[in-house]
Amino acid sequence: MLKLPEHYESLEETLDTSMKILEDAIENRRNVFHTPVLSTFSDSKINSRVIVLRGFDPVKRTLRIHTDSRSRKIKDISENSDATLLGYDPDLKIQLKLHGSIDIHYQDNIADLAWRDSQEMSKVCYSISESPGKEIDDPGNYDVDSENININEGYKNFAVINFHFNSLEFLYLRSSGHRRSIHVWEAEELISSWMVP
Numbered sequence: 302m303l304k305l306p307e308h309y310e311s312l313e314e315t316l317d318t319s320m321k322i323l324e325d326a327i328e329n330r331r332n333v334f335h336t337p338v339l340s341t342f343s344d345s346k347i348n349s350r351v352i353v354l355r356g357f358d359p360v361k362r363t364l365r366i367h368t369d370s371r372s373r374k375i376k377d378i379s380e381n382s383d384a385t386l387l388g389y390d391p392d393l394k395i396q397l398k399l400h401g402s403i404d405i406h407y408q409d410n411i412a413d414l415a416w417r418d419s420q421e422m423s424k425v426c427y428s429i430s431e432s433p434g435k436e437i438d439d440p441g442n443y444d445v446d447s448e449n450i451n452i453n454e455g456y457k458n459f460a461v462i463n464f465h466f467n468s469l470e471f472l473y474l475r476s477s478g479h480r481r482s483i484h485v486w487e488a489e490e491l492i493s494s495w496m497v498p
């Protein structure tokens with residue numbers, strides 16, 4: 302269970318709490334930020350979807366996400382790498398909004414390592430014969446028969462997307478007074494301010 306302040310007196314506390322939440326979110330499935338919403342551009346339109354956070358490097362401010370290399374988001378991100386990540390935990394009463402850009406990793410060291418560290422049940426999804434999002438007549442024909450597939454075949458459809466954030470917005474809803482702060486890294490220098498909630 303995360304131990305977080307009841308009151309936020311300083312900007313540092315808001316950033317410290319945000320980083321703790323993201324660190325906890327990687328392993329803790331009950332942490333709502335384990336499955337935040339990732340938004341990217343699809344041409345000039347916004348496209349949002351829920352993803353699972355698989356890794357976090359707080360020094361590099363990078364969050365690791367696994368996906369199918371055939372999915373729409375890979376094409377979209379390769380055309381425009383701008384992205385936001387959003388989550389709200391109603392128990393903690395905290396919303397985090399991160400803005401940054403995404404690097405795609407396909408059949409390189411980063412993808413290799415992530416694939417080797419993935420559980421068998423996660424690898425199975427990448428063996429589906431057709432691309433995610435393709436229109437089909439009968440979904441029953443696309444159920445994964447995990448006993449009769451070679452799980453490692455899925456590696457050719459596996460990609461890692463690393464989301465690197467350069468801004469983090471924290472919002473804490475509390476009846477005695479909401480607290481909202483923004484932390485921006487400009488050329489690695491951190492600039493933090495309070496905002497009107």
Ligand SMILES: Cc1cc2nc3c(=O)[nH]c(=O)nc-3n(C[C@H](O)[C@H](O)[C@H](O)COP(=O)(O)O)c2cc1C
Binds near residue numbers: 348
């Ligand atoms: C709880 C949950 C977790 C999900 N995790 C992922 C994930 O880690 N990676 C992923 O690519 N899609 C994940 N999805 C599916 C996406 O939300 C989305 O439907 C899919 O990636 C296709 O998105 P796209 O067409 O924008 O590429 C998840 C969906 C849910 C509901």
